[in-house]
Amino acid sequence: MTTIIRGGTVVNADRAFRADVLCFGDKIVAVGEGLEAPPHATVIDASGQYVMPGGIDTHTHMQLPFMGTVTADDFFTGTAAGLAGGTTTIMDFVIPDPKQSLLEAYHTWRGWAKKSAGDYTFHVAVTWWADSVHADMGTLVRDHGVNSFKHFMAYKNAIMADDETLVKSFTRALELGAIPTVHAENGELVFQLQQDLLRKGITGPSAHPLSRPPEVEAEAANRAIAIANVLGTPVYIVHVSCAESLDAITRARAKGQRVYGEALAGHLVIDDSVYYSSDLEFARGHVMSPPFRGKHHQAALWQGLQGGNLHTTATDHCTFCAEQKAAGADNFTKIPNGCGGVEDRMSVVWDAGVGTGKLTPSEFVRVTSTNAAQIFNMYPRKGLIAVGADADIVVWDPQGTRTISAKTQFAKGGFNVFEGRTVQGIPTTTLSAGNVVFSKGELRAVEGAGRHIDRPAFAPVTA
Ligand code: URP
Ligand code: ZN
Ligand code: ZN
Ligand code: ZN
Numbered sequence: 001m002t003t004i005i006r007g008g009t010v011v012n013a014d015r016a017f018r019a020d021v022l023c024f025g026d027k028i029v030a031v032g033e034g035l036e037a038p039p040h041a042t043v044i045d046a047s048g049q050y051v052m053p054g055g056i057d058t059h060t061h062m063q064l065p066f067m068g069t070v071t072a073d074d075f076f077t078g079t080a081a082g083l084a085g086g087t088t089t090i091m092d093f094v095i096p097d098p099k100q101s102l103l104e105a106y107h108t109w110r111g112w113a114k115k116s117a118g119d120y121t122f123h124v125a126v127t128w129w130a131d132s133v134h135a136d137m138g139t140l141v142r143d144h145g146v147n148s149f150k151h152f153m154a155y156k157n158a159i160m161a162d163d164e165t166l167v168k169s170f171t172r173a174l175e176l177g178a179i180p181t182v183h184a185e186n187g188e189l190v191f192q193l194q195q196d197l198l199r200k201g202i203t204g205p206s207a208h209p210l211s212r213p214p215e216v217e218a219e220a221a222n223r224a225i226a227i228a229n230v231l232g233t234p235v236y237i238v239h240v241s242c243a244e245s246l247d248a249i250t251r252a253r254a255k256g257q258r259v260y261g262e263a264l265a266g267h268l269v270i271d272d273s274v275y276y277s278s279d280l281e282f283a284r285g286h287v288m289s290p291p292f293r294g295k296h297h298q299a300a301l302w303q304g305l306q307g308g309n310l311h312t313t314a315t316d317h318c319t320f321c322a323e324q325k326a327a328g329a330d331n332f333t334k335i336p337n338g339c340g341g342v343e344d345r346m347s348v349v350w351d352a353g354v355g356t357g358k359l360t361p362s363e364f365v366r367v368t369s370t371n372a373a374q375i376f377n378m379y380p381r382k383g384l385i386a387v388g389a390d391a392d393i394v395v396w397d398p399q400g401t402r403t404i405s406a407k408t409q410f411a412k413g414g415f416n417v418f419e420g421r422t423v424q425g426i427p428t429t430t431l432s433a434g435n436v437v438f439s440k441g442e443l444r445a446v447e448g449a450g451r452h453i454d455r456p457a458f459a460p461v462t463a
Pocket of ligand 1: 061183287288289290316318337338339
């Protein structure tokens with residue numbers, strides 16, 4: 001299986017240059033001008049287009065059992081939707097129930113993910129603490145290619161990690177050369193605010209953002225960063241949604257602390273007016289945590305990406321259909337939290353980032369792929385167009401446009417938070433492990449073709 005991508009401009013995080021890209025099997029085998037290819041090679045004409053590393057979505061939830069239901073996209077439909085949008089690797093989450101063995105949960109998720117059409121890898125959540133969790137973390141890092149652990153500081157009475165769990169798990173992660181990540185929201189405060197709102201009879205989706213104001217997120221971000229600082233661990237904050245959280249990251253980084261931040265495509269372009277719509281189904285469709293915020297937070301998030309204090313872009317793809325969201329019709333705390341976007345992230349970030357001059361094409365590659373590969377130790381296998389890297393490639397038409405709609409999307413759930421948005425900058429071809437899986441609007445995803453990507457621990461640096 002040989003493919004040559006001819007005549008495009010290769011964009012890596014460090015530079016852009018004119019070159020052909022030759023792929024053989026699942027790898028890139030040559031990058032250069034005027035490359036020869038065997039007569040049987042598939043030829044992709046990329047003239048006038050960019051040739052970029054496939055996107056890495058650092059945050060998805062396919063087939064997640066959550067809040068009494070299961071997300072609409074499974075690992076096949078979710079990864080296939082990603083491929084259609086130029087995302088070739090997803091980082092999903094194993095989320096054990098409290099008291100459940102991490103290893104058992106990990107194997108369950110690995111089983112579900114076998115049907116993936118694109119590559120995948122897992123963060124494992126630490127939702128409780130015991131000696132067995134300490135042991136399981138070791139096994140996961142040593143034997144199962146896991147190098148990141150997730151901590152939900154919210155979702156009280158469910159998967160919330162208390163401070164003891166954070167401290168013990170961060171300490172263990174440091175010992176193992178793994179990176180702790182956090183969902184930063186103070187779960188006690190959220191719970192209290194939710195009960196207050198319900199007592200006052202405020203039960204609709206407009207109560208959702210009121211129960212999770214920026215201060216609630218900032219408190220948790222500051223706490224996680226402080227714990228990481230005392231223990232000497234790096235920390236990665238998922239779905240940073242507000243200026244106050246970003247400030248915590250920026251301050252810590254300015255003092256030399258290794259803190260990373262993730263922005264969601266949705267938080268970058270959607271504001272909190274969605275919760276006040278008289279169309280309650282529409283408002284419920286936007287319920288996710290942290291919630292969409294006021295416009296000045298979006299401006300801050302873009303500044304974070306431009307200034308290097310936010311490093312990755314993701315989606316938190318976690319789709320529920322209208323019937324599932326209706327479980328919270330009388331009580332906003334019962335609306336399953338989550339929105340989609342895996343199919344749209346690359347175009348949304350390109351359109352709103354590169355299209356407005358906020359990001360260069362190389363900076364786009366950095367925040368959609370390369371930084372993720374480096375932070376989570378998949379680089380240079382992922383996140384780079386170079387000899388020896390995986391042939392996960394997106395051929396990108398910067399002039400092409402698409403109007404996003406649930407009616408035409410590949411993802412399930414029948415809803416799209418970017419509905420009606422016309423984006424300029426679209427994938428014309430996606431290659432995953434050397435296979436053409438998307439071409440000019442046609443999805444050729446193959447169930448089960450995706451591979452688990454092992455991510456080794458970060459070894460201590462020795463001279
Ligand atoms: O609302 C969200 N984000 N749902 C998915 C779980 C999480 O908090 O990431
Ligand atoms: Zn979260
Ligand atoms: Zn999430
Ligand atoms: Zn349904």
